[in-house]
Amino acid sequence: MSKYCFGIDVGGTSVKCALFSAEGTIEEKWEIPTRTEQEGVKILPDIAEAILKKMEEKEITREEAVGIGIGLPGPIEENGEIACAVNLHWGRKNVEKELEELTGMPVKAGNDANVAALGEMWKGGGKGAKNLILATLGTGVGGGIIINEKIVTGAHGAGGEIGHAMINPAEEKACNCGNKGCLEQYASATGIASLARKALGKTEKESLLRSKSHVTAKDVFDAYKEKDALAQEIVDEFAEYLGRALAVFACVADPDVIVLGGGVSKAGQVLVDCVEKYYQKYAFSACKATPIKLATLGNDAGICGAAKLILSR
């Protein structure tokens, strides 16, 4: 008898679905829309329907299905409840219980950033590691901590919320979370763009970035690769913040590997090189040699991690 499982990654506009073999091969991948109307009451039934239809289509029996792993944009507690998910228009909801009732299969839920970390550990940039820190540098900075192959959920579902580590007591501008000086304010795509705006306003220095009406993180890294001096200063400032923060996180978790993902990681190896310089400067001696790697799964990190979540339950 072949064994299968489902990996589901729920986003604010679409739900990524995948059928996996129990060995971890993606057999099929598809998407359905996330229907957030009426407080998102249709989201889980839609997912259940998509899964049951796929099983019928593929002639997979309940006995052949290990279960469903699901990543969600919100803090998941030990009992499988989500405290809230703003993007899904959800309040408190017991996702595992509801989806189990809808499908008759075991369900394991996790926070999407944490689940992505599990995916990168299983099949991505951190393959082979047992202990890993993933920093997802997107619009914000998310993260996931894996210790002994398990997600660190934390007492309030805030394990791995590294974007809100306070790293600059001198900051005057508030972060979206209400605090000031969070890592996210410097190391996200938005943060890098804001560092760029500040740098451009501070000097008259020539720069490729001056031709842009609205400088993005990608523009900064593109100009950096062209050896633009101002872009190099901006990247250096970003890298100092991120490298220093990662060094502090390593004093807590001492991972086998640190993985950088999210949109900013599309900058490629230069990102690793500049962050590693500061990481090594600030890291505790025993952790200085910890490798920093790029995430490799891209948008598949979520479905892969979700599948791993149920497979290693």
Next chain:
Amino acid sequence: MSKYCFGIDVGGTSVKCALFSAEGTIEEKWEIPTRTEQEGVKILPDIAEAILKKMEEKEITREEAVGIGIGLPGPIEENGEIACAVNLHWGRKNVEKELEELTGMPVKAGNDANVAALGEMWKGGGKGAKNLILATLGTGVGGGIIINEKIVTGAHGAGGEIGHAMINPAEEKACNCGNKGCLEQYASATGIASLARKALGKTEKESLLRSKSHVTAKDVFDAYKEKDALAQEIVDEFAEYLGRALAVFACVADPDVIVLGGGVSKAGQVLVDCVEKYYQKYAFSACKATPIKLATLGNDAGICGAAKLILSR
């Protein structure tokens, strides 16, 4: 049949030994000297002899003994090897294997700071918690992280090495570890004394501390309790560093409780109050209410954690 285990805490001058019931009661406690001569070759045989003698005295059979937990001053790897232990004059040594051969009983070894964290979780300031950060504020700053009731050892045995988290990039003086700006430089007894010396040199302000020829952390907290203005500034500076660092650690591990131990924690509840003020200021919203508590086991944290290590193996 009653069941017993041994909790052993190895320090540079003495080895604390304890016989526990399997339910966790300390049946007997004693100490033996740590003989560090000849590269510490006698330390483990001395421990084995002490344990076997105690079993004979108490008429405990091998079948009644669950095993031996042992805390050591150095990084312990997954396989039970210690990479080095300067204070014991040891190089690399497989402690678990050697002590198992000497006693014929199962042995589980851990780093002393981590083991103390496990002890405080089991029977101390963090009783009932599954996820805990212990900050040990002594001559240096040690620490231990517990996730899901297990010690976070880390890839290089550096899990919980929070004393070497870099929190002040502006620092010019080097830490013992070679880096600059480590938490230990501000939050240890030595660090507080050094903050005091700096503060005394910077102003002419009246202070109870001026009567001391050599100001200690205890003097600072004593003067703080007397409402000495300069001592209040010093404690405030210390608390800002420690509270901020703990807030960052909480973004990684999101513990149920943070426990403060070590000599500095003898200052009592005022320590918690001043650190909590800054912790709450800087912590991520979900973690702001995480309680900060005093360690309660004192010198017994090591033997208790060591016993728990073997009992929950």
